[in-house]
Every structure is written in C-alpha cells, then in structure tokens.
Amino acid sequence: MFRRKFLATSLATAVALSLTSFHGNALAASPKTAAGDQDWARHSVIYQIYPRSFADGDGDGMGDLSGVVSRLDYLDRLGVDALWLSPFYKSPQADAGYDVADYRVVDPMFGSNADFERLLEEAHARGMKVIVDLVPNHTSDEHAWFQAALQSPPGSPERARYIFRDGRGENGELPPNNWPSVFGKAAWDRVPGEKQWYLHLFDSKQPDLNWDNPQVRAEFEQVLRYWLDRGVDGFRVDVAHGLVKETGLPDLPVEEGRENAGALVGPMWDQDGVHEIYRAWRRVLDDYPGKRIMVAEAWVTPRERLTHYVRPDEMHQAFNFDYLMTTWDAGAFKEVIDSSMALTATVGAPTTWVTSNHDTVRAPSRYGLKELGKHALPGNGIGPATAQPDEALGLRRARALAMLTLALPGSTYIYQGEELGLPEHTTMDGRYRQDPMFLRTKGEEVGRDGCRVPLPWKAEVPAFGFGPSDKTWLPQPASYARYAVDRQEGADDSTLNLYRKILELRQELALGSGRLQWADAGQDTLAFDNGDLRVLINMGEQTTTLPAGSQVLLSSEPLAAPDRLPANAAVWLKRT
Missing domain, CATH: 3.90.400.10 (Oligo-1,6-glucosidase; Domain 2)
Structure with missing residues (x-):
C-alpha cells in the first residue's frame, strides 16, 4: 500500500493533534484502510477521470491511460478511495467515446489493454478501487x-x-x-x-440497442464478466434510465403546439423493464469475490423513482442529480439533503452526492451565476454569448460546497479538476467545439466542451503541463495558469490543499459512514453534526456568528473574526 496521510502545514498538523484528544485515545477507524471492507461503496470518495482531458502521456494532445498512471501518486496524495474512468474503449469518438465500437478493446488513442491492466494494478497497489464506464443504451454505428x-x-x-x-x-x-x-x-x-x-436517442452515430432481444442481454453480461475477470471493481452505467422503451414506441404528447422534449419523462425513459436487467447484472457481480459495484446515471423524476435503481438486488449507488441542480439557498439544500437521505433509507441504500461531472457546468461557474437556471442541465453550457459567472464568488461557493458535501454521510464523487476549483471554459470559440449537441443544434445549445478542457498541471509550461508537447484537444483559457497544480501545491490556502485536508479529516472521522443530525442555525446558514464534527455553511451575504467556545478545525475561507463566519463560506468545528 502506498496510501499515506497528508497534512500540508503546521495548521493541519495541529488539527490532527486536536482530533487525537478529541476522540479520547485515538482517531476513529479509517473506512478506507479497513481490510476487506465489503461496504466501501457506501462511504467512498470516488474521483472521476475523463481520460482524454486528465493527462497526456505521449504528447499528441489527447489524454491517455499512460497519463493517468503517471498521476496516480497525485490521486493517492489527494486521498480518494476509488477512480471512475469515463469510456476508453475503441470508438470513432463521435461523442467522446460514448459511441462504443468494441466494448472489450482499449482505443489506440488511449493506449492498449495492457496499459489498462497496468493502470488497474498500480491503482490497486495504492489502495484505490477502479470502476469503468459501461454504455449499454447504444453502440457506435461502426460496431x-x-x-x-x-x-x-x-x-x-x-x-x-x-x-x-x-x-x-x-x-x-x-x-x-x-x-x-x-x-x-x-x-x-x-x-x-x-x-x-x-x-438514436443521442447522435445519429449512436443507434439504440433493442433490450427486448435476448442476444443483447447475453452479450452485455459477457462484457461485464470480461472486465470483472480483469479485476475492475465496478461499473458506472450510462443512461441507466433509457435502455427499455415503452411497447409500441408511442408518440410524445404535443403541448402547446410543440413536441415535449421528454428530457426526464416519456416513453423512452425510466421504464420499469430496466430493473429486470439490473437484477440480472447484480447476480453477475455477486458471482465475483470482493465488493463489485454498479452506479446508475439515471435522470428521473419524481425523485422517488431513483430509489428503484438502488433496491437491495439492483445497483449499489445512483447519482443524486437533484443535489447537483440545487440553487444556492440554505433551505433548498436542507430540503434536498433530507429528502434524498429519507428516500435512500427506504431501500437501505447510501446517498451518492455529486456536484459536477463531464456533462454539466462546473460548480464554480454554476454558482458564480446570478441564476442557476438551466445551466445545471446536461449540455446547457455557458458560452461567450451567455451571461458570465463571477469567478471569485463561484470559487468561494464551490469551496464551501465541498466542505458541506464531503461532510455528509454516504458516497461522494469528485470530478477531475474540482479539487483545483477549476472553472468552466466559458468563452471558448465555436470553431473549437466538438460536442455533438453543439454541432447538431448549430450552436443553439452551447454543449459540454467547457467542462471537459484538459487539466492544468504546471503554470509556466506549454499546455500547462497537460503532456510533453504544446498540444491539447480543446483549448485551455489563460486563466487556468492560476489553477495549475504546481501553483497550488505550496499554497496552504489553495483549493487543492483544502481538499486534501477535507479528505484527511473525512477519513479520520469516518464521516461517510456517520449520521447527520441538524442543529439550529440562522436563516441563510446550515448547521449539522456528524459524529464529533459540527458543520456550518453560510449561504447568505452577511457574516454569521459561530457557537460560543467553538474550536475551528477547518474553514473554506479565513474567518472575519474568531467567532464570525464570512458569507459564502463553511467551517468544520470540534463539538464541545
């Protein structure tokens, strides 16, 4: 195991020392280091890697598996429990790899099957699980x-x-x-x-499979076994709500003279027949030693429908997109946290928190807007003609949101660059955009390219150190220099070091497997306890008073005074 503790500064060291006395004799048992943990998916922190934009190993401007391997120590130091890799399979790349031509072969642009097996081995050696994307709703037209x-x-x-x-x-x-x-x-x-x-519910190069066909069902069970045999720890299931269509393929209702877009409901989404498929898949996973998991990407409404995907004999997790789309309001966050946890409890599942991914505008840019609006939804990005976010405000809120989210019981996903506070590339020119949503609508929908820009690793080198050349498959804005990893490494107050401290304390205090209990707070402030930790997040525009005698363990921003929490900031306190 290469897993190691990281305390960036004397402040963090002091925090760790205070936590030792805080627990009486020793720190709480670490969930991630517990041998043979069969419940790891219930409390894990999973880091999403979008391979084409994470790190480029060969200098062609496209991220690849060797680039991921080269950065595993960085992820280990960050302190995540598992990695989720977006598709790396053979594909013509009409939709960034979500158009799969061969489910058993690594696309040469990302490397080889041997490169993947090396990645898996190296990640496991560092104590990190690996889950991979499965795209079962459709194939490539080149399949x-x-x-x-x-x-x-x-x-x-x-x-x-x-x-x-x-x-x-x-x-x-x-x-x-x-x-x-x-x-x-x-x-x-x-x-x-x-x-x-x-x-094709997506691009014309992504024909939908017929899941009423036994051949299709048998083939995907074999695909599952192919990757399970190689040691993967689970699957993120793309468009999990779309596989089965209503019998007869009836028209969508026409409302006010136009067709209903059917983004969340309709005869093509969330049909009850999908659950028979996932029960069969669960039996496959349960044939393998260790805990192999599935997580559903299911955009469904009402939210009660999401619990159907995480019943005890189906999937282990489902992304909580209601949480991702919550407006910056204390009451709204309390409501979605309460309802989410209550609903998942009815089926004995954990709640899976998510604030950004490769389909939605990055949280710092979303929450830097005056109105969240449609910009949380897949594809509805921020472009040059769109109202621009307040970058500083968005970063403050994103840092506070991280302290809220990672203190909640359950599992949490971090999208690559989130730990850097990376904003959306909101001014990208249309000539660089590659998202089929942008292309098919002739720019009416900005698309998702802005959240998929290659990461900045070094501030003062070409392509910000994304690879050994100056090439990147999407352009990086000049502002990414100040978010580069090397620039944040030595700054104790950087977002990167804040995340490292958050994840360190989350592990030590076993927050993911804890229990939430709300505490009294002001109108614009949330306060809750999780074990021996008290969390406060001020979502208002005025400072708020901390409880008397509070011992601050960590804050997202410097405190205005020892007993005052600034606006758009969060704090973790030792409970007295």
Missing part, C-alpha cells in the same frame, strides 16, 4: 453488430438487435414517431434507399 444490421434485410436477426421501424407516410418518408434526440433534431435516421429508420 460490428450495426454494420451487419445495415447489410441485412428488414426483419432479419441482425436488425433485431437494434430498433428499426418502417417510416410513416406513403413511402416511409416520415420518422416512425415524433421522438427528439437529446442532442437536437429527430431521434430517427432513415436507412438509405429504404422505408426503415433506426432509433
């Missing part, structure tokens, strides 16, 4: 199955693996129904020279 379908006649077994239908109209010239693509335009493309169309 061998879809190519065979195009070369086969209507009604053939090859076409039955996907969703082909005859078009409407006299000659099949109209789509089979009115479903829209999530990425804009219609969700159907016509097969050249035929009456038949194929369904």
Whole structure:
C-alpha cells in the first residue's frame, strides 16, 4: 500500500493533534484502510477521470491511460478511495467515446489493454478501487453488430438487435414517431434507399440497442464478466434510465403546439423493464469475490423513482442529480439533503452526492451565476454569448460546497479538476467545439466542451503541463495558469490543499459512514453534526456568528473574526 496521510502545514498538523484528544485515545477507524471492507461503496470518495482531458502521456494532445498512471501518486496524495474512468474503449469518438465500437478493446488513442491492466494494478497497489464506464443504451454505428444490421434485410436477426421501424407516410418518408434526440433534431435516421429508420436517442452515430432481444442481454453480461475477470471493481452505467422503451414506441404528447422534449419523462425513459436487467447484472457481480459495484446515471423524476435503481438486488449507488441542480439557498439544500437521505433509507441504500461531472457546468461557474437556471442541465453550457459567472464568488461557493458535501454521510464523487476549483471554459470559440449537441443544434445549445478542457498541471509550461508537447484537444483559457497544480501545491490556502485536508479529516472521522443530525442555525446558514464534527455553511451575504467556545478545525475561507463566519463560506468545528 502506498496510501499515506497528508497534512500540508503546521495548521493541519495541529488539527490532527486536536482530533487525537478529541476522540479520547485515538482517531476513529479509517473506512478506507479497513481490510476487506465489503461496504466501501457506501462511504467512498470516488474521483472521476475523463481520460482524454486528465493527462497526456505521449504528447499528441489527447489524454491517455499512460497519463493517468503517471498521476496516480497525485490521486493517492489527494486521498480518494476509488477512480471512475469515463469510456476508453475503441470508438470513432463521435461523442467522446460514448459511441462504443468494441466494448472489450482499449482505443489506440488511449493506449492498449495492457496499459489498462497496468493502470488497474498500480491503482490497486495504492489502495484505490477502479470502476469503468459501461454504455449499454447504444453502440457506435461502426460496431460490428450495426454494420451487419445495415447489410441485412428488414426483419432479419441482425436488425433485431437494434430498433428499426418502417417510416410513416406513403413511402416511409416520415420518422416512425415524433421522438427528439437529446442532442437536437429527430431521434430517427432513415436507412438509405429504404422505408426503415433506426432509433438514436443521442447522435445519429449512436443507434439504440433493442433490450427486448435476448442476444443483447447475453452479450452485455459477457462484457461485464470480461472486465470483472480483469479485476475492475465496478461499473458506472450510462443512461441507466433509457435502455427499455415503452411497447409500441408511442408518440410524445404535443403541448402547446410543440413536441415535449421528454428530457426526464416519456416513453423512452425510466421504464420499469430496466430493473429486470439490473437484477440480472447484480447476480453477475455477486458471482465475483470482493465488493463489485454498479452506479446508475439515471435522470428521473419524481425523485422517488431513483430509489428503484438502488433496491437491495439492483445497483449499489445512483447519482443524486437533484443535489447537483440545487440553487444556492440554505433551505433548498436542507430540503434536498433530507429528502434524498429519507428516500435512500427506504431501500437501505447510501446517498451518492455529486456536484459536477463531464456533462454539466462546473460548480464554480454554476454558482458564480446570478441564476442557476438551466445551466445545471446536461449540455446547457455557458458560452461567450451567455451571461458570465463571477469567478471569485463561484470559487468561494464551490469551496464551501465541498466542505458541506464531503461532510455528509454516504458516497461522494469528485470530478477531475474540482479539487483545483477549476472553472468552466466559458468563452471558448465555436470553431473549437466538438460536442455533438453543439454541432447538431448549430450552436443553439452551447454543449459540454467547457467542462471537459484538459487539466492544468504546471503554470509556466506549454499546455500547462497537460503532456510533453504544446498540444491539447480543446483549448485551455489563460486563466487556468492560476489553477495549475504546481501553483497550488505550496499554497496552504489553495483549493487543492483544502481538499486534501477535507479528505484527511473525512477519513479520520469516518464521516461517510456517520449520521447527520441538524442543529439550529440562522436563516441563510446550515448547521449539522456528524459524529464529533459540527458543520456550518453560510449561504447568505452577511457574516454569521459561530457557537460560543467553538474550536475551528477547518474553514473554506479565513474567518472575519474568531467567532464570525464570512458569507459564502463553511467551517468544520470540534463539538464541545
């Protein structure tokens, strides 16, 4: 094990010493270091790696698996429990790898299968679990199955693996129904020279699979086993709410003369039949030693529906997107925390907190806006023509939010760069953008490129040290220099060192497996206890008073006075 404690400064050392006396004799047992921990997914901190933007090992401007391996010590020092890797499979990259052509092969742009096995071995040696992305709703149009379908006649077994239908109209010239693509335009493309169309809820290069087909179900169980046999610790399931469509593929209702976009509800989303699939997958995972997990990416409403995905015989976690989309308001956060924990408790599951990912505007930029609005939603990014966030305000709020989120019981996901306080690239010119949402809507939707920009590792070198050359697949803004890892390493008050201290204390105090108890606070302030820790977060614009005699362990901003918590700031206190 290379896992080690990190205390950045004498302040953090003092914190650790105070915590020793705080517990009487010794620090609480560390969940992440407990041998053979079968419940690691219930309290883990999981770091999302978007491979193309994390680190470039060969200088071609694209992040890769060797780049990830080169930065594992950085992740170890950060103190995370597990890594989630976004897709690295063979793909034409029409949607950044979420269009998979071969589920068992690493795309050469990221390296080789041997590179992945080395990454897995090195991460495990450092005590970190590894989960990988699984994309079961659709394949690439370059997948061998879809190519065979195009070369086969209507009604053939090859076409039955996907969703082909005859078009409407006299000659099949109209789509089979009115479903829209999530990425804009219609969700159907016509097969050249035929009456038949194929369904793609995303890009036209991502045809939807037919999950009523036993071949499809059998194939994905084999894909699961392929990666489990290599030692992966679990899967993040993409579009987990989309695999099964309503029988008959009925039209969406038309409201006020236009088609309902059906972003969260409709005959293509959250059908009860998906749960039979996940129960079968759970049986596969349970065949393997150790705790292998699944986490659902499921955008569903009402939020009660999310609990169906984490019943005891299905998935282990589901991303809490209601939390991610919460406005900067103490009452709103209290409500979503309470309801989330109450709902997951009904099925005995942990709550899985998330504040950013590769599909949504980064938290510092979201919370730097006057209105959160649609900018939390997938694809609705911030571009040059959009109201620009207040960068300083957004960073203050993001730091405070980290102290709130990582003090909550349950599991938490950190999106790469979150630990740096990295903002969205909000002024990227359209000529650089590659998101199919931007391309299919001709720029009406800004898309997700702004949150996917390569990370800055060194402030004073080309490409901010992303790789050994000056190339990056998306441009980095000049402002990223001040967020670079090397610039934050030596600054005790940096966001990076704040995260290191937060994760150190979270581990020592076993906060992920703790219990939340609300405490009295002012109108714009949240206060709660988790074990021997008291947390306060001031979401207002005025300073607030700390409890008398408070012993401060950590704060997101310098205190205005020993007993005053600034606006948009959070503090961890030793309970008296």
